[in-house]
Amino acid sequence: GDSVTQMEGPVTLSEEAFLTINCTYTATGYPSLFWYVQYPGEGLQLLLKATKADDKGSNKGFEATYRKETTSFHLEKGSVQVSDSAVYFCALNTGGFKTIFGAGTRLFVKA
């Protein structure tokens, strides 16, 4: 079945460091790919998405490129801030009502 694999956390970085959170997927169809972010005490909210191969999603300085050849959708940010501390979830949907989520990666950013 469809699945999403994320790098295990937690990831701890200093402010202004470069961030990469790896995400790979397995899907039978042609999925759309998403990154959701969960801040402490809140629900998930969409950070960015890409709907076809080679698309780049971007938002708030975060970027991720849909790589069909490597079945990956890695999240990157050039300079993290303390306010980016959160849990990040990679997810996919192939068109039905079932969005598949990865296990989540917790990010801590130190001042």
Add this chain to the structure above:
Amino acid sequence: NAGVTQTPKFQVLKTGQSMTLQCAQDMNHNSMYWYRQDPGMGLRLIYYSASEGTTDKGEVPNGYNVSRLNKREFSLRLESAAPSQTSVYFCASSEIQGRGEKLFFGSGTQLSVL
């Protein structure tokens, strides 16, 4: 805008007790969902409602029932709570469910079953 509202935010139950988690959305969305979030496992779909009047099982439906009361409201019921149902529960909604459609989440209910 309230978005997706869940109640209660916290709940402690004893094994065998029942309870209903309430969810309402004010975005006129057609589809609604219940997920549970467990450490190291991400979010898993319990039940969903594609549109008013329909409900379907997700990945982990055992021990739960749902009701799509109207277009706005979608409730989740635990008839006889078990410790394995200790989790954080999220309600979500979407306008339609296509490949690119995003989900809007509530802030969650933290449930402990003793």
